Amino acid sequence: MNSLRCESVGLVETQYFKLQKQEKFHLALGGQLNYIDIAYETYGKLNNDKSNAILICHALSGNAHVGGYHQGDKKPGWWDAMIGKGRALDTDKYFVICSNVLGGCKGTTGPISINPDTNQPYGLSFPIITIKDMVNVQYQLLKYLGIKKLLSVIGGSMGGMQVLQWMALFPEKILSAIPISTTLKHTAQQIAFNEIGRQAIMADPNWKGGFYYGKSIPAKGLALARMLGHITYMSEKSMEDKFGRQRKGQPYPFRFNADFEVENYLHYKGDKFVERFDANSYLYITKAMDLFDITASGKTLDDIFRRLNAKILVIAFKSDWLYPIHQSKEIVKACKRAGLQTTFCEIASEYGHDAFLLEIEEQSHLISNFLKTVYKENKIKPLL
Amino acid sequence: MNSLRCESVGLVETQYFKLQKQEKFHLALGGQLNYIDIAYETYGKLNNDKSNAILICHALSGNAHVGGYHQGDKKPGWWDAMIGKGRALDTDKYFVICSNVLGGCKGTTGPISINPDTNQPYGLSFPIITIKDMVNVQYQLLKYLGIKKLLSVIGGSMGGMQVLQWMALFPEKILSAIPISTTLKHTAQQIAFNEIGRQAIMADPNWKGGFYYGKSIPAKGLALARMLGHITYMSEKSMEDKFGRQRKGQPYPFRFNADFEVENYLHYKGDKFVERFDANSYLYITKAMDLFDITASGKTLDDIFRRLNAKILVIAFKSDWLYPIHQSKEIVKACKRAGLQTTFCEIASEYGHDAFLLEIEEQSHLISNFLKTVYKENKIKPLL
Numbered sequence: 001m002n003s004l005r006c007e008s009v010g011l012v013e014t015q016y017f018k019l020q021k022q023e024k025f026h027l028a029l030g031g032q033l034n035y036i037d038i039a040y041e042t043y044g045k046l047n048n049d050k051s052n053a054i055l056i057c058h059a060l061s062g063n064a065h066v067g068g069y070h071q072g073d074k075k076p077g078w079w080d081a082m083i084g085k086g087r088a089l090d091t092d093k094y095f096v097i098c099s100n101v102l103g104g105c106k107g108t109t110g111p112i113s114i115n116p117d118t119n120q121p122y123g124l125s126f127p128i129i130t131i132k133d134m135v136n137v138q139y140q141l142l143k144y145l146g147i148k149k150l151l152s153v154i155g156g157s158m159g160g161m162q163v164l165q166w167m168a169l170f171p172e173k174i175l176s177a178i179p180i181s182t183t184l185k186h187t188a189q190q191i192a193f194n195e196i197g198r199q200a201i202m203a204d205p206n207w208k209g210g211f212y213y214g215k216s217i218p219a220k221g222l223a224l225a226r227m228l229g230h231i232t233y234m235s236e237k238s239m240e241d242k243f244g245r246q247r248k249g250q251p252y253p254f255r256f257n258a259d260f261e262v263e264n265y266l267h268y269k270g271d272k273f274v275e276r277f278d279a280n281s282y283l284y285i286t287k288a289m290d291l292f293d294i295t296a297s298g299k300t301l302d303d304i305f306r307r308l309n310a311k312i313l314v315i316a317f318k319s320d321w322l323y324p325i326h327q328s329k330e331i332v333k334a335c336k337r338a339g340l341q342t343t344f345c346e347i348a349s350e351y352g353h354d355a356f357l358l359e360i361e362e363q364s365h366l367i368s369n370f371l372k373t374v375y376k377e378n379k380i381k382p383l384l
Numbered sequence: 385m386n387s388l389r390c391e392s393v394g395l396v397e398t399q400y401f402k403l404q405k406q407e408k409f410h411l412a413l414g415g416q417l418n419y420i421d422i423a424y425e426t427y428g429k430l431n432n433d434k435s436n437a438i439l440i441c442h443a444l445s446g447n448a449h450v451g452g453y454h455q456g457d458k459k460p461g462w463w464d465a466m467i468g469k470g471r472a473l474d475t476d477k478y479f480v481i482c483s484n485v486l487g488g489c490k491g492t493t494g495p496i497s498i499n500p501d502t503n504q505p506y507g508l509s510f511p512i513i514t515i516k517d518m519v520n521v522q523y524q525l526l527k528y529l530g531i532k533k534l535l536s537v538i539g540g541s542m543g544g545m546q547v548l549q550w551m552a553l554f555p556e557k558i559l560s561a562i563p564i565s566t567t568l569k570h571t572a573q574q575i576a577f578n579e580i581g582r583q584a585i586m587a588d589p590n591w592k593g594g595f596y597y598g599k600s601i602p603a604k605g606l607a608l609a610r611m612l613g614h615i616t617y618m619s620e621k622s623m624e625d626k627f628g629r630q631r632k633g634q635p636y637p638f639r640f641n642a643d644f645e646v647e648n649y650l651h652y653k654g655d656k657f658v659e660r661f662d663a664n665s666y667l668y669i670t671k672a673m674d675l676f677d678i679t680a681s682g683k684t685l686d687d688i689f690r691r692l693n694a695k696i697l698v699i700a701f702k703s704d705w706l707y708p709i710h711q712s713k714e715i716v717k718a719c720k721r722a723g724l725q726t727t728f729c730e731i732a733s734e735y736g737h738d739a740f741l742l743e744i745e746e747q748s749h750l751i752s753n754f755l756k757t758v759y760k761e762n763k764i765k766p767l768l
Contacts, residue, residue, distance in 0.1 A: 124639060185626075196580075196611055196612050203415075259671075262572040
């Protein structure tokens with residue numbers, strides 16, 4: 001087999017880990033969860049001293065299935081092109097981990113999960129969670145896997161917030177970090193867009209105060225939230241290039257159905273999302289994003305980043321207007337001020353915020369080289 | 385009285401004009417309206433040869449009440465600071481007209497109006513209308529007022545689309561035009577944002593297929609549409625400067641109420657809007673905007689603008705991302721190519737799309753001087 005050949009990790013399975021009840025999990029904003037299941041996937045192998053692990057953190061609508069294929073699926077994981085033999089996250093060298101976030105609906109405990117104390121889904125009795133809580137849960141998973149230090153932690157968008165939170169919370173446990181298309185804190189505009197999505201869900205009569213499980217789901221509201229999300233994920237130009245003013249067929253607009261292809265596309269994307277995502281998860285996770293402010297603890301950026309001894313790669317995309325370049329530049333500035341070895345790459349993509357999922361070639365190149373350096377500088381032991 | 389003193393036109397009243405039934409009004413996309421009421425306001429006086437008239441076209445949520453005060457009102461019309469003695473639209477010189485658009489809910493016939501043939505509100509039996517229809521109705525009003533030629537036609541956002549439509553439809557009837565913060569055609573992103581607003585309204589169970597008059601109105605849906613609108617009207621920076629991450633008081637987020645001031649503000653704006661606007665009007669007017677494409681007739685931009693012999697002033701604002709600068713530049717390019725005397729002013733405002741309503745000083749200066757030149761060059765007869 002040609003070792004230079006790039007290939008997907010192939011067939012994979014989601015694994016599960018249960019936090020024991022005796023390890024009651026205290027949440028950042030108060031309250032606790034007595035039971036936590038964590039869904040995760042791993043690719044590649046841990047080396048002897050468990051020093052080759054890389055954690056990938058997913059975005060709002062992502063999940064643990066970042067690479068490879070599930071049995072019967074036609075589509076691979078959401079960042080598959082980055083993971084596998086010869087790829088940026090080379091499974092011949094690295095042990096790659098991704099887990100579904102706390103509050104999610106893809107195997108990790110969230111509002112859709114059954115609360116063992118009541119035998120009912122949590123619904124809105126689920127506590128308010130934060131990015132910090134998500135990272136603390138990931139930390140528990142790593143402890144369980146016996147990993148004391150991460151070679152790197154990588155993520156885009158909300159995944160990037162988790163990366164920054166790892167830097168703040170466990171500075172001694174990471175050798176490097178790659179925050180992509182993200183921000184040190186959610187801004188008024190970012191909060192505002194999320195609030196529209198939440199209000200759309202809660203205005204759906206099927207939402208019923210969050211206790212809709214086993215009944216009709218708030219499909220219209222969730223679809224609407226996702227449709228809006230999609231507008232913010234694309235750039236004005238990418239949307240124009242893809243759809244322009246293409247009509248859906250009928251020359252005379254029939255009342256208020258979708259007349260334009262762009263409307264049709266958003267409806268389709270909204271409807272597909274409803275099939276795979278839980279409306280309450282959308283509420284809890286977007287709220288966690290809005291609450292994210294790395295300096296919320298009262299520490300200055302300098303205090304936070306000076307505790308690190310890690311190499312940082314910050315990636316941002318020119319046409320991303322949801323998490324604009326200037327926000328990534330603030331991360332870079334803070335890291336450099338704190339004396340961290342920091343590289344900033346601004347990629348001239350036209351895909352908007354979605355670029356972190358789509359611009360594989362440029363990111364592969366950057367991340368692959370960055371990781372190789374970290375691997376080499378820290379004399380990571382190769383797999384036998 | 386010092387003639388240099390600037391002052392509002394003071395107390396004003398909305399006037400009404402009824403198109404006669406024998407003048408059946410044929411719509412651009414087919415269908416007709418047998419009855420049309422037009423609500424309008426005028427300020428200043430027509431000169432002897434009726435050559436000093438300026439038409440102002442309003443935006444999505446605007447109305448005929450652009451200047452002065454209505455009896456008992458604390459707030460003046462929506463562009464009052466531009467209109468009056470010594471102001472940009474100087475009522476000592478000009479006769480200023482503004483009418484509520486066709487499809488509106490502020491006196492001109494729209495879906496909320498009673499259809500005299502059925503004695504019921506039109507609701508969704510109201511035909512699909514276009515910017516062209518709005519302009520044709522304005523033309524009927526001018527005919528009624530005996531005005532054969534406009535000194536200028538001015539408008540921002542959807543008002544700017546009407547200005548462009550005037551240029552295309554009645555080139556021989558305008559001496560000048562001022563399209564502000566607008567576009568030659570609605571783009572995919574602009575259509576997409578409008579579609580979210582419409583879907584929010586139609587997803588409201590109170591909407592009832594558009595026949596909600598006399599019952600509960602789709603308040604939540606309409607408020608949601610307006611909340612989203614407000615995000616797109618502000619720039620990222622103006623929103624951040626105004627709200628940042630200011631909290632609403634409680635340190636612990638209580639479920640999914642508004643935790644941040646920016647959310648609070650959007651809710652307030654949404655709720656206020658519901659008191660003054662009709663949800664079906666929102667559907668019809670946003671659809672008219674989406675259908676707007678000045679070249680939809682098949683004519684080229686060159687064909688359209690070459691028929692004009694008018695002076696053009698195009699105004700745009702740097703931080704406007706809903707109707708971005710490059711769209712205004714396309715208008716300028718098309719006008720210049722067609723040989724029109726065209727001035728382009730890019731104002732370095734941080735208010736986003738809202739700037740056309742807020743940046744009074746700069747616009748006053750530009751518009752005032754522009755109109756003075758048109759007035760002088762065309763030897764308009766002063767008021768006696």
